[in-house]
Amino acid sequence: MGGFGDGFIHKNNPFTGVEILTIPDPGGVNGPGIGALDVDPDDCSLWAAVYRPIFNQQEGIFVSRIYNLNPRNGKVIKTIDIPFQGDPTIDGNDTLAIARPSDLGGRKVILTDAGEIRTELFAVDVNTGAILKAYILPVGVAGIDEDEVTGDLIVTDVFSSFYNLGPAPYGTIKGTLDNLSHSVEDISLNQPRRCGNECDDESSDHHHNHHSPHEESSDESSD
Amino acid sequence: MGSILPNSLLWAYDFAAVGAAAMRVWDLMSDIVITTFVPGNGTHGNGRGVAFDPSDGNI
Numbered sequence: 001m002g003g004f005g006d007g008f009i010h011k012n013n014p015f016t017g018v019e020i021l022t023i024p025d026p027g028g029v030n031g032p033g034i035g036a037l038d039v040d041p042d043d044c045s046l047w048a049a050v051y052r053p054i055f056n057q058q059e060g061i062f063v064s065r066i067y068n069l070n071p072r073n074g075k076v077i078k079t080i081d082i083p084f085q086g087d088p089t090i091d092g093n094d095t096l097a098i099a100r101p102s103d104l105g106g107r108k109v110i111l112t113d114a115g116e117i118r119t120e121l122f123a124v125d126v127n128t129g130a131i132l133k134a135y136i137l138p139v140g141v142a143g144i145d146e147d148e149v150t151g152d153l154i155v156t157d158v159f160s161s162f163y164n165l166g167p168a169p170y171g172t173i174k175g176t177l178d179n180l181s182h183s184v185e186d187i188s189l190n191q192p193r194r195c196g197n198e199c200d201d202e203s204s205d206h207h208h209n210h211h212s213p214h215e216e217s218s219d220e221s222s223d
Numbered sequence: 224m225g226s227i228l229p230n231s232l233l234w235a236y237d238f239a240a241v242g243a244a245a246m247r248v249w250d251l252m253s254d255i256v257i258t259t260f261v262p263g264n265g266t267h268g269n270g271r272g273v274a275f276d277p278s279d280g281n282i
Binding site for chain 1: 226227228231232233234235236237238246247248249251254256258260261262263264265270271272273274275276277278280281282
């Protein structure tokens with residue numbers, strides 16, 4: 001199922017947009033595309049949510065695929081599939097953040113709605129792919145990021161505002177900022193530096209395995 | 224109205240399906256857009272997904 005992907009993930013200057021580095025999107029040119037990105041603050045590896053859903057023939061369901069990538073060369077470190085939410089013919093996943101929710105004991109998880117502008121946000125174990133918890137948000141989201149310092153979750157509802165939903169369980173709007181009627185998909189906050197050269201090591205590429213919430217292998221081929 | 228997250232910058236990707244696609248950088252202390260650009264010297268206006276890389280400060 002094609003999307004709008006140009007087949008690459010681009011690194012750019014944060015204030016001018018000048019391109020610095022290009023790595024391959026595992027989905028390829030005009031593949032399902034990338035809907036959301038985040039950098040793991042512990043090892044600076046890249047997490048990418050595939051935008052368009054992928055049909056898993058073994059399970060007979062559409063899944064939202066999430067990649068953990070080496071940010072230097074795009075090599076796939078890990079693949080996680082979770083059930084897609086919403087209409088697979090028109091929707092895509094535009095929401096992903098690496099976080100350590102306080103109500104999960106600081107455990108590192110992927111936060112994603114696995115769909116488009118949804119109020120149910122899943123906490124997915126970064127190692128097993130298991131869904132650990134589902135949070136119910138006060139607004140549908142199309143982009144999120146966690147502030148590492150406070151644990152607050154900053155989100156966009158696409159069409160009108162950014163919100164601070166506070167720390168887990170993210171059920172209360174602490175603040176609102178008008179986005180000036182822009183239409184926003186995916187957001188990112190600046191974060192303090194805690195990682196650097198980990199992904200220069202080729203040994204970080206060897207964890208190429210697949211996980212689903214049911215611990216079954218998934219088919220690498222899409223479409 | 225107070226800041227939703229003081230001392231932070233926010234990158235937000237305006238997508239191409241509605242209006243003009245561009246990356247906007249917000250200063251959340253003053254709640255203003257400090258710069259707007261289309262990544263890749265204007266060539267990547269249809270993008271989704273943005274992440275700040277703390278290892279080098281790029282996106």
